[in-house]
Amino acid sequence: MGALLSVKNLTAGYGETVVLHGLNFELREGGITAILGANGAGKTTTLRALCGLCRRRGEIEFDGKRIDNLVAEDVVRLGVAHVPDGRGTFAAMTAEENLRLGAYLRRDRDGVAQDFENVYTLFPRLKERRSQQAGTLSGGEQQMLAIARALMLRPRLLLLDEPSFGLAPLIVQEIYRTLRTINQQTNVSMLLVEQNATLALDLADHAYLVETGRVVISGDSETVKADETIRRSYLGY
Amino acid sequence: MDALLHQIFSGIASGGIYAGLALALVMIYQSTGHINFAQGEMAMFSTYIAWELIDYGTPYWGAFFLTIVFAFAAGVAIERLVIRPFHNLPVIALIIVFIGLLVVVNSTASWIFGTTLKTFPSPFPSEPLWNNHYISNHELGSIGVVLIIVAILFVFFRYTTLGLAMRAVAENPISSRLVGIRVSWMLALGWGLAAAIGAVSGMLVAPILYLDSSMMGGVLIYSLAGAILGGLDNPWGAAVGGFIIGIMENVLGAYVIGTQLKFSVALIVIVVVLLLRPAGLFGRTVVTRV
Numbered sequence: 001m002g003a004l005l006s007v008k009n010l011t012a013g014y015g016e017t018v019v020l021h022g023l024n025f026e027l028r029e030g031g032i033t034a035i036l037g038a039n040g041a042g043k044t045t046t047l048r049a050l051c052g053l054c055r056r057r058g059e060i061e062f063d064g065k066r067i068d069n070l071v072a073e074d075v076v077r078l079g080v081a082h083v084p085d086g087r088g089t090f091a092a093m094t095a096e097e098n099l100r101l102g103a104y105l106r107r108d109r110d111g112v113a114q115d116f117e118n119v120y121t122l123f124p125r126l127k128e129r130r131s132q133q134a135g136t137l138s139g140g141e142q143q144m145l146a147i148a149r150a151l152m153l154r155p156r157l158l159l160l161d162e163p164s165f166g167l168a169p170l171i172v173q174e175i176y177r178t179l180r181t182i183n184q185q186t187n188v189s190m191l192l193v194e195q196n197a198t199l200a201l202d203l204a205d206h207a208y209l210v211e212t213g214r215v216v217i218s219g220d221s222e223t224v225k226a227d228e229t230i231r232r233s234y235l236g237y
Numbered sequence: 238m239d240a241l242l243h244q245i246f247s248g249i250a251s252g253g254i255y256a257g258l259a260l261a262l263v264m265i266y267q268s269t270g271h272i273n274f275a276q277g278e279m280a281m282f283s284t285y286i287a288w289e290l291i292d293y294g295t296p297y298w299g300a301f302f303l304t305i306v307f308a309f310a311a312g313v314a315i316e317r318l319v320i321r322p323f324h325n326l327p328v329i330a331l332i333i334v335f336i337g338l339l340v341v342v343n344s345t346a347s348w349i350f351g352t353t354l355k356t357f358p359s360p361f362p363s364e365p366l367w368n369n370h371y372i373s374n375h376e377l378g379s380i381g382v383v384l385i386i387v388a389i390l391f392v393f394f395r396y397t398t399l400g401l402a403m404r405a406v407a408e409n410p411i412s413s414r415l416v417g418i419r420v421s422w423m424l425a426l427g428w429g430l431a432a433a434i435g436a437v438s439g440m441l442v443a444p445i446l447y448l449d450s451s452m453m454g455g456v457l458i459y460s461l462a463g464a465i466l467g468g469l470d471n472p473w474g475a476a477v478g479g480f481i482i483g484i485m486e487n488v489l490g491a492y493v494i495g496t497q498l499k500f501s502v503a504l505i506v507i508v509v510v511l512l513l514r515p516a517g518l519f520g521r522t523v524v525t526r527v
Binding site: 051053071072073076077081082084088089090091092093097100101102104105149153 | 398401402404405408409411412413414415416417418419420470
């Protein structure tokens with residue numbers, strides 16, 4: 001099976017600062033790939049570079065098409081949904097309006113109505129709070145809302161930027177369980193960026209470890225889990 | 238008593254005019270988070286276009302709608318050509334751009350159309366309804382037009398995808414791009430709609446104040462006060478704010494502070510609202526948990 005996303009020699013940064021120094025990785029259709037790394041390793045920048053949200057060079061191929069010259073508005077039109085760092089909530093709008101915005105590009109009314117049902121089934125709490133101003137939702141609920149908003153695109157690839165960030169362990173477990181369900185039910189591919197290596201390696205089938213903008217370890221999750229460096233520095237035993 | 242009623246009615250009438258321009262201000266604020274200080278001048282310029290069209294013999298309503306189309310196109314063009322290059326500058330720099338635009342549009346209008354006062358026709362019959370001496374048909378008609386615009390805007394922002402996208406862009410441009418909204422076109426669209434609404438308010442003001450390049454200066458300040466009082470993110474609120482300002486201006490001017498000082502009512506309202514309740518009477522206070 002060919003790769004859905006393939007990244008070759010990706011460099012990226014902001015202004016004068018270069019954050020990624022030639023990153024290479026691949027992601028197969030329907031798979032979940034994790035990018036691990038410490039603070040400042042370039043994980044968020046990798047996702048932003050894929051979406052055209054920062055200056056980048058190199059080859060990014062999605063579904064056989066080069067996307068490294070596309071702006072963010074056009075990347076999303078190919079079916080790449082980004083759950084950004086900080087969740088990107090439209091705080092002044094209701095939860096439901098946030099979801100309507102997620103479906104902004106869709107023209108199939110029936111399909112969108114169906115997807116409202118689907119995300120409310122996945123995240124029943126969002127249904128309870130659908131007419132509440134999104135900024136007043138708890139952190140966990142806002143993270144669910146961000147994932148749900150991305151799903152409303154009916155994406156082929158979901159980019160997830162630290163869905164565990166700042167949340168209580170129980171909520172994190174719930175969110176990760178739901179991500180697994182989503183992957184199994186819809187076969188949407190996921191690229192997951194995460195500091196919490198234990199969580200990420202349990203969910204993902206492949207993983208890359210990034211340090212200061214370069215891939216230092218890669219392989220399927222079991223291999224990466226067994227790696228001595230990962231075990232000591234990121235899993236902590 | 239009769240005199241007070243008189244003041245209240247003329248307050249409602251001028252309030253309708255302030256409400257119209259306040260709606261234009263809200264339009265740009267909703268989509269960009271900015272207040273366009275040149276809004277009044279753009280409205281004045283469009284009104285001159287209407288005057289020229291009528292002068293050439295175009296029937297009133299034909300000129301009215303052609304002017305709206307012109308204003309919309311001009312608003313889009315100004316955003317793309319003048320405002321866009323400054324998009325990444327801090328707000329204070331943009332304010333200077335807006336003030337520059339105000340001066341340029343104002344001077345261009347005097348240069349092209351001259352400085353003599355022009356009379357501008359009203360589309361409404363001149364014989365007052367039921368022979369009342371409180372409010373003219375033009376004033377009643379203006380209020381009606383403003384209410385229609387409010388209703389259209391309310392439905393547009395609340396129920397249409399395009400309106401939702403425009404609000405999204407004002408709130409969070411990055412997230413908006415990530416759901417596929419073409420942010421720069423939404424901003425241009427906001428300017429176009431604001432200019433179109435401004436043109437309507439200009440055409441409603443002109444029969445009362447006479448058409449002249451300084452016609453909208455005072456109106457802009459009252460409208461801004463109205464929009465801030467009612468809430469800049471809420472078309473209904475801004476319109477109601479416009480009416481309240483109109484009534485306050487007239488009643489306070491007649492009985493409390495005198496007509497010479499009534500202009501300061503608007504400025505005092507702006508300061509007090511921003512100090513005590515920055516979201517305005519009907520605006521939403523946005524709360525964010527992290």
